[in-house]
Amino acid sequence: MKRRFAITQIFQHNLFIQFFLTYVGLLLIPLVLGIGVNSALVQQFQASLEENKLAVLRQTRDVIEGTIDDLEWRMFQIAGSPRLSRLITEYRTTGVQDSLLTRELVASLNTYTLYSSNLKSTFYLYLQEPPLILTPYSVYRHEDFTEDKTYFLMDGISIEDWHDRIFSRYHRREFYPVRRVTIEDFTSKPMIPYVQSLPVAPISQGTEITGAIVYLLGEDEFRSLLGNLNLPPGGWAFIADAQNQILTQEGESPLSEQGGRSLPVFQGREGLLSLSLEGTDYFLIYTTSEYGWKYAAYLPAEPVLQPVYRLQQISLLTLMGSMLISMAVASIISYRRARPLQQLLREIGDVLDSSSPGKSSGIQALGTGVQQLISQSRHLQLQLERQEAVNQGLLVNRLLHGSFRSKNEMQSFLEYLKITITENCFVAMVMSLQGFRTLDTVSMIDEMNRTKVVLKALIHNTFPGRVFLSENQEEQIALILMAEQERGGCYWSGLDDQLEGIQRDFEEIYHGRLVIGIGTPKAEILEIAASFEEAKQALQSWKPGTSRDQIYFTQDLVNPEEYYYPIELEIRLSNAVRAGDEQALEQGLATLCHENFERRKISHTRCRYLYHEVYGTYRKLRDSLSGDLAGASAAIPPEAEISGEPESLETLFQQFRTITRQLSGAKRSHNKELIQGITGYLRDRYTDPGLGLSMVASRFSITESYLSFFFKEQTGENFSNYIESLRIDQAVQLLKTTDAGIHGIAQMVGYNNDKTFRRVFKKLKGLSPSEFRQEYSQRRMV
Numbered sequence: 049m050k051r052r053f054a055i056t057q058i059f060q061h062n063l064f065i066q067f068f069l070t071y072v073g074l075l076l077i078p079l080v081l082g083i084g085v086n087s088a089l090v091q092q093f094q095a096s097l098e099e100n101k102l103a104v105l106r107q108t109r110d111v112i113e114g115t116i117d118d119l120e121w122r123m124f125q126i127a128g129s130p131r132l133s134r135l136i137t138e139y140r141t142t143g144v145q146d147s148l149l150t151r152e153l154v155a156s157l158n159t160y161t162l163y164s165s166n167l168k169s170t171f172y173l174y175l176q177e178p179p180l181i182l183t184p185y186s187v188y189r190h191e192d193f194t195e196d197k198t199y200f201l202m203d204g205i206s207i208e209d210w211h212d213r214i215f216s217r218y219h220r221r222e223f224y225p226v227r228r229v230t231i232e233d234f235t236s237k238p239m240i241p242y243v244q245s246l247p248v249a250p251i252s253q254g255t256e257i258t259g260a261i262v263y264l265l266g267e268d269e270f271r272s273l274l275g276n277l278n279l280p281p282g283g284w285a286f287i288a289d290a291q292n293q294i295l296t297q298e299g300e301s302p303l304s305e306q307g308g309r310s311l312p313v314f315q316g317r318e319g320l321l322s323l324s325l326e327g328t329d330y331f332l333i334y335t336t337s338e339y340g341w342k343y344a345a346y347l348p349a350e351p352v353l354q355p356v357y358r359l360q361q362i363s364l365l366t367l368m369g370s371m372l373i374s375m376a377v378a379s380i381i382s383y384r385r386a387r388p389l390q391q392l393l394r395e396i397g398d399v400l401d402s403s404s405p406g407k408s409s410g411i412q413a414l415g416t417g418v419q420q421l422i423s424q425s426r427h428l429q430l431q432l433e434r435q436e437a438v439n440q441g442l443l444v445n446r447l448l449h450g451s452f453r454s455k456n457e458m459q460s461f462l463e464y465l466k467i468t469i470t471e472n473c474f475v476a477m478v479m480s481l482q483g484f485r486t487l488d489t490v491s492m493i494d495e496m497n498r499t500k501v502v503l504k505a506l507i508h509n510t511f512p513g514r515v516f517l518s519e520n521q522e523e524q525i526a527l528i529l530m531a532e533q534e535r536g537g538c539y540w541s542g543l544d545d546q547l548e549g550i551q552r553d554f555e556e557i558y559h560g561r562l563v564i565g566i567g568t569p570k571a572e573i574l575e576i577a578a579s580f581e582e583a584k585q586a587l588q589s590w591k592p593g594t595s596r597d598q599i600y601f602t603q604d605l606v607n608p609e610e611y612y613y614p615i616e617l618e619i620r621l622s623n624a625v626r627a628g629d630e631q632a633l634e635q636g637l638a639t640l641c642h643e644n645f646e647r648r649k650i651s652h653t654r655c656r657y658l659y660h661e662v663y664g665t666y667r668k669l670r671d672s673l674s675g676d677l678a679g680a681s682a683a684i685p686p687e688a689e690i691s692g693e694p695e696s697l698e699t700l701f702q703q704f705r706t707i708t709r710q711l712s713g714a715k716r717s718h719n720k721e722l723i724q725g726i727t728g729y730l731r732d733r734y735t736d737p738g739l740g741l742s743m744v745a746s747r748f749s750i751t752e753s754y755l756s757f758f759f760k761e762q763t764g765e766n767f768s769n770y771i772e773s774l775r776i777d778q779a780v781q782l783l784k785t786t787d788a789g790i791h792g793i794a795q796m797v798g799y800n801n802d803k804t805f806r807r808v809f810k811k812l813k814g815l816s817p818s819e820f821r822q823e824y825s826q827r828r829m830v
Contacts, residue, residue: 072378082367086360093356097347098320101277101333105318105343108273110790110802112287113337114818115265119242120221122160123261126173127248131156136177136258145178150187158184169239169266170231172200174214175259201230202241214260219243223289226267226296238267240295267296274298274345282328282348290340302330302346314342322349439465444518448476448526450577450620456754457627458574463751471514471530475569476580478587479503481523482561499558500525506550526583528576547598563590566600577616578639611650611658612643618665625669625704628712637701659697666703673707722748723762726755727770734774735798741767775799776812783821790817 126132131153138146157173173182181188181200193200193207202210204227224241231237242263274285279299286297292311302325303310312323318335323346331352334344443465452458462469481499503525504517516528551562565587567579582601590599617636624632644650644658729747733739741752744767748755759767775797782793794805809817 072375079367079371082363086363089356089360093353097331097352098333101345101347102318102335104273104276105333105335105345106802108276108287109335109337109341109343111273112270112341113339116339117816117818119263119265123221123244123263124248126157126160126171126261127244127246129153129156132173136175139178145180150178150180150182154182154184154187157182160184169264171261171263173259173261174211176215176256177258201236203228214243214245214262215257218257219245219260223293223295225293226270229264231264238296239264240267240270241265270296271298277345279345280348280351282351283346285345286342288342288344292342299346302326302328311342311344314344440467440516441518443467444516444526444528447516447528447573447576448518448580448616450574450616450623452574452623455574456757459757460751460754463753469530469573471532472571473531473533473569474571474573474576474579475529476567476576476583477527477529478565478580478583479525479527480563480565480587480590481525482563482592496523499560502557503550503554503562506553510546510550524587526580528573530573544598551597561597563587563597564599565590566598568601577620581614581616610648611654612648613640613658613661618661621665621704622669625708626673626711628708628710630705630708630712633704633708637704641697659700662697662700666700669704669707673711719758719762723759726759727763730771730774734771734778735796737798737800739771739798771798772808772812776809779805779809779817780813780820783817784824793817 131149135146135149135153138144138149157171160171170183175182179190181190181193190211193211195201195207200207205213222243224243226238226240228236229239229241242265244261245257246259246261270287274287274296275298277283277285277298279285282300282302284297284299284301286294286301288294288311294311312321312332314334314336315321319333321332321334323330323332325346329349331347331349332344333347334342336342443461446452446461447458452461481496481503500519507515507517507525507527511529514530516530518526547564551564554560554562565583565585567582567586570576570579586599586601590597617640621633621636621640624630624636640662644655650658726744726748729744730739733743736743741755745752745755750758756767759765759770763770765773779793779797782788782796786793788796790806791802794800794802797805799805799808806816809815809820813820815823
């Protein structure tokens with residue numbers, strides 16, 4: 049009785065049902081997954097079947113294509129034989145056949161048999177003048193090939209019709225379907241004819257066909273290659289040319305004889321199609337060659353998938369049995385888990401009832417906790433968005449003030465912010481909000497902030513995705529405008545209209561003026577600091593009461609009474625020295641001299657002031673880098689010797705150059721060690737098919753983009769091209785010194801795909817691997 053009461057209490061609180069449903073729900077997951085796996089089993093089996101059969105078809109394709117390449121090469125050799133040309137020319141001139149020349153030609157033909165192929169083949173050289181048929185072993189006249197004589201017989205076509213077909217039109221590397229042919233050994237064999245008319249060059253109107261080369265390729269090897277497919281009962285494999293003419297086949301065709309046994313339309317170069325022919329389902333697996341030939345196999349679906357269906361039935365029965373057993377176990381476990389919680393729930397209820405008059409439960413506390421978590425998540429998201437804006441503002445400020453030491457440092461910062469800059473033209477602007485001269489109240493500050501938000505929105509709408517913004521001062525916004533320009537200039541068409549649109553829309557919302565100072569465009573974003581300085585000078589030249597609110601920087605704005613050494617230029621010089629960038633340093637020094645001695649032509653007194661500022665920069669650099677320097681302490685000219693010429697600063701400039709060269713040397717030493725380590729690693733691991741930017745970057749703890757840039761900078765060669773060169777150079781040695789097949793060599797040098805290996809080899813060496821090996825063998829024989 050007591051036990052029954054306990055169970056009743058458990059069910060009253062739904063604890064047993066909750067546990068049981070939870071366990072059953074968990075059990076349903078593997079059940080559903082099992083059903084899904086079973087349904088995916090057929091697809092996986094089809095994919096495996098497709099890959100296995102495609103591998104055989106690709107192997108068949110590669111073997112046959114290699115034979116065709118060999119055949120065409122030898123055909124061109126026959127057609128270009130000097131003896132053949134002399135024989136035809138002398139006969140046409142004298143009407144007499146040169147027997148000695150004919151024998152020499154026959155003797156030379158023996159070298160053009162397809163020795164490298166397992167196909168039992170022979171060939172015939174048909175000539176109209178003289179009327180001869182030459183083989184590698186014999187010479188025949190046309191009248192020797194008749195139905196009465198068995199030198200050459202072909203099923204389905206008479207000798208006369210065959211000759212007419214050869215000489216009636218021009219054949220350009222044409223194949224004919226397999227036929228049984230009786231040749232000189234008086235044995236009937238299934239052969240695939242290949243015909244090429246002479247001359248081989250494209251024939252023009254009125255050019256006479258002088259003959260033809262006919263190769264007869266044994267079909268047995270073709271069929272043995274297709275036999276490797278292990279076709280099931282009812283299966284059919286075939287090889288068809290580019291005109292869908294079936295050359296040879298294995299098995300019985302399921303295609304109807306009506307309609308010319310038409311083949312289906314193949315989708316792509318290779319793949320698997322599901323077809324239904326006369327009530328029977330088939331899988332059609334196919335691949336195509338560069339010549340347009342099709343290598344395909346029809347596989348009846350029922351015998352192919354029967355083992356999979358049987359496995360599905362067994363696995364489903366096993367899953368259902370396991371489910372029933374698991375539900376029984378789940379009910380027992382649910383009962384045992386629910387019992388100890390009964391007392392706990394009763395105690396919780398007693399506590400809640402005693403602590404509050406109303407209904408209270410732990411769910412309320414849980415709801416409060418969830419709300420707090422949501423609130424914290426929203427707050428964190430807001431902080432992240434604010435941090436992103438801060439980071440972008442930091443980027444803009446560093447660009448505008450020239451704070452990046454080098455292009456690599458800037459690129460790393462852009463990668464950190466996930467920003468990509470593809471533009472090649474940049475200009476800095478400063479927009480000033482007129483009417484907010486005093487911000488002495490909270491309302492005025494709020495009004496200023498709202499105004500900036502509106503102005504930023506107008507800027508982004510006008511230049512979507514092409515602008516960086518930063519708040520320069522309380523009433524100013526600085527921006528960097530970017531564009532992709534073609535070669536020949538860096539300018540913006542229609543920029544005035546766009547800026548006037550921003551000013552017009554802004555003034556419609558706020559009855560104030562928006563004044564814009566615009567610097568000169570730059571081709572490098574690292575030069576934007578100079579454009580920003582110009583924009584500020586342009587803005588400072590604006591006077592209230594003028595009608596023009598867009599001020600472009602011009603030479604007229606330069607004040608000759610003031611020397612030029614803004615903080616941005618000082619930062620550029622300091623960064624160039626610290627980075628060991630001699631080119632950037634020279635650019636900065638050239639800018640300093642140009643601005644002061646050519647544009648402003650500063651006085652002797654101004655030159656002395658400039659000297660002291662530059663010398664202060666030098667002292668700060670020397671003190672901060674004292675541990676990295678050695679001997680950078682040449683004499684500095686006294687004040688009395690300072691003139692108004694740039695030469696007076698040359699000794700000081702030399703100190704900058706000395707420090708930069710020392711730091712550059714240390715950087716080059718580090719770069720040399722790094723590139724030696726990378727190239728050594730590539731030489732050791734080039735046989736790994738997975739070798740790439742990701743693997744090497746992870747090995748040396750650098751980013752992929754920096755690795756690509758650094759490798760190109762140090763070696764002058766692309767990273768991928770370097771790996772290809774390593775692999776192909778080793779492949780060349782293997783082709784010279786071993787008898788390994790092309791597939792094996794490709795795998796030994798790091799290629800999983802033979803086609804990719806052949807393509808890269810031909811791109812670098814100008815020949816295919818088989819052609820290279822053949823040419824090398826011939827050179828060795830000579």
